[in-house]
Amino acid sequence: MSERARKAGQFAGAVERLAVELAVNEIIRARRFLGAATSDEEREILLGMPLPELLRAAQALTSAVCLRQQTEAAEHMRELVAQQKAAQEPRKGLLAS
Numbered sequence: 482m483s484e485r486a487r488k489a490g491q492f493a494g495a496v497e498r499l500a501v502e503l504a505v506n507e508i509i510r511a512r513r514f515l516g517a518a519t520s521d522e523e524r525e526i527l528l529g530m531p532l533p534e535l536l537r538a539a540q541a542l543t544s545a546v547c548l549r550q551q552t553e554a555a556e557h558m559r560e561l562v563a564q565q566k567a568a569q570e571p572r573k574g575l576l577a578s
Contacts, residue, residue: 497532504535511542515549 505527509519519527527535 501528501530501532501535504532504539507539508535508542511539511546514546515542 505524508527509524512519527538530538
């Protein structure tokens, strides 16, 4: 094997290790956002998984996070609309003008 091929292989390995670490970190962050903690043992299991499998898991969790954020935003908007409607209704009672 040439020196160039060896260096290219080392570089590819370093890039894959970095990609695995980044994917695992994103999975852990997504799980935390969704309310699920990740133990040290689970983190080690994730670090040992093949990159394509990690990417699929990260993508699924990204979709779940996106859905949670959309749901929270919709609930917030619903509350704001209800508050605005309540503020526009004529007041009844002794203090009404």
